[in-house]
Structures are given as C-alpha cells and as structure tokens.
Amino acid sequence: ETGVTQSPTHLIKTRGQQVTLRCSSQSGHNTVSWYQQALGQGPQFIFQYYREEENGRGNFPPRFSGLQFPNYSSELNVNALELDDSALYLCASSPSDRVYTEAFFGQGTRLTVV
Amino acid sequence: GEDVEQSLFLSVREGDSSVINCTYTDSSSTYLYWYKQEPGAGLQLLTYIFSNMDMKQDQRLTVLLNKKDKHLSLRIADTQTGDSAIYFCAESMNNQGGKLIFGQGTELSVKP
Numbered sequence: 339e340t341g342v343t344q345s346p347t348h349l350i351k352t353r354g355q356q357v358t359l360r361c362s363s364q365s366g367h368n369t370v371s372w373y374q375q376a377l378g379q380g381p382q383f384i385f386q387y388y389r390e391e392e393n394g395r396g397n398f399p400p401r402f403s404g405l406q407f408p409n410y411s412s413e414l415n416v417n418a419l420e421l422d423d424s425a426l427y428l429c430a431s432s433p434s435d436r437v438y439t440e441a442f443f444g445q446g447t448r449l450t451v452v
Numbered sequence: 453g454e455d456v457e458q459s460l461f462l463s464v465r466e467g468d469s470s471v472i473n474c475t476y477t478d479s480s481s482t483y484l485y486w487y488k489q490e491p492g493a494g495l496q497l498l499t500y501i502f503s504n505m506d507m508k509q510d511q512r513l514t515v516l517l518n519k520k521d522k523h524l525s526l527r528i529a530d531t532q533t534g535d536s537a538i539y540f541c542a543e544s545m546n547n548q549g550g551k552l553i554f555g556q557g558t559e560l561s562v563k564p
Contacts, residue, residue, distance in 0.1 A: 369550050371551060371552075373552075379557075380540055380542075380554030380556045381540075381552075381554045382554075383551055383552065383553065386550055386551055394545075428494055432550035440485075440497055440500065441497070441550045442497065443487075443495040444494050445494040446493075446494045
C-alpha cells in the first residue's frame with residue numbers, strides 16, 4: 339500500500355500567482371520525483387530530489403522549483419503561473435535513486451490556472 | 453531522443469484478453485514499467501520487467517518484451533469491467549531509477 343500523500347488535492351490559482359504543492363514520501367523512501375500530467379497526456383518528469391539535493395531535471399523552466407526536507411517530504415513551487423500550468427501534479431517516492439527502484443505515486447494535486 | 457509511444461484506445465468485451473502495446477526508444481533502459489490510472493486518481497504500479505527478461509507473468513498480467521524491436525506489451529487475461537482505466541508504459545530516463553518517461557497512455561474500455 340502506497341503511503342505517498344499530496345496536498346492539497348485541488349486548487350485554483352490566477353495567472354501570475356505562485357503556488358506551493360506538498361508531498362509526503364512513503365516511510366523509508368529518500369527520493370521524491372515530481373511529474374506534470376496535462377489532460378489526456380502521460381506524466382512528464384519535472385525534477386527529482388534525493389537526500390535533499392536536486393538530482394536531475396526535465397525540460398521545465400526555472401520558475402518550477404522544489405525543496406526536499408530532512409524527513410524527505412518535498413515541495414514543488416511554481417512562480418508566475420501560466421494557463422498551460424493547469425494539470426495534475428504527481429509526486430512519486432522511491433527507496434533510492436538507483437536504477438531498479440519502483441516509484442510509488444501519490445493521488446496528485448489538480449491545479450487549475452484561470 | 454527518448455520517446456514512448458502507445459495506441460490511444462482499446463475496447464474489449466468482458467472475459468476477453470486485452471493486449472496493450474508500447475514502443476520505446478532508449479535501448480539502455482534497464483527496467484520497463486506498466487502503470488494503471490483510474491479516473492481522477494494517481495498512478496498505480498501494475499508490474500515491471502527487467503530488460504534481460506523476455507516475459508513476466510503475474511496472475512492475470514503477462515508482460516512481453518522484444519528488445520530487438522523495442523516493443524513492450526501487456527496482456528490482461530479475462531478482462532473485467534474493473535480493468536477499465538488508462539494504462540501507461542514507462543521506461544527509466546537515462547537508466548536512472550524514479551525518473552520515468554511515460555507514453556501517452558492507452559484507454560482500455562471493457563464492455564459487459
């Protein structure tokens with residue numbers, strides 16, 4: 339059973355605002371990855387945090403930033419929101435950043451930018 | 453570049469077998485995954501296969517891997533209405549765990 343929780347589940351923001359999304363990783367997991375899933379698309383990798391350091395980044399602009407805390411929970415921050423940022427944001431935690439790891443996903447945060 | 457492709461829709465009758473296909477581009481991927489997403493929900497890991505395997509069976513699920521053609525398939529035996537969902541194929545980005553490249557997803561519709 340996955341123990342990855344995300345908050346909030348839904349939120350609505352206005353274009354130009356900033357948003358912070360939160361993720362609590364599964365117990366024992368030190369790696370958190372964030373994905374953006376636009377409607378009708380597969381998830382796109384945003385970045386990964388491993389032991390509080392960014393450990394790889396996808397093709398997303400710098401206004402997408404993140405943090406990982408000593409308890410391995412994580413935040414995704416998006417500045418200067420654009421309409422195209424409307425999506426489901428998924429967090430996944432892994433036991434480590436090693437290749438054979440399995441990523442367990444949270445239920446996601448549905449962000450709507452108006 | 454890295455890309456994962458899937459057909460978008462599949463419709464089957466309850467009790468039939470479903471086969472969902474996927475092609476990928478990164479031949480160095482060590483693991484390939486199948487995830488399931490139900491409406492309004494996150495992703496559930498169904499199964500994965502190590503790249504040195506040709507086949508993996510897990511109850512009603514069978515994964516076939518053809519490394520030469522970079523083709524992956526998921527067969528669901530005795531498909532049930534509860535199997536209706538979107539199925540995503542994924543490969544590891546640059547062979548690094550937790551960094552996945554997903555296909556667009558195949559929407560499976562199971563008719564009674």
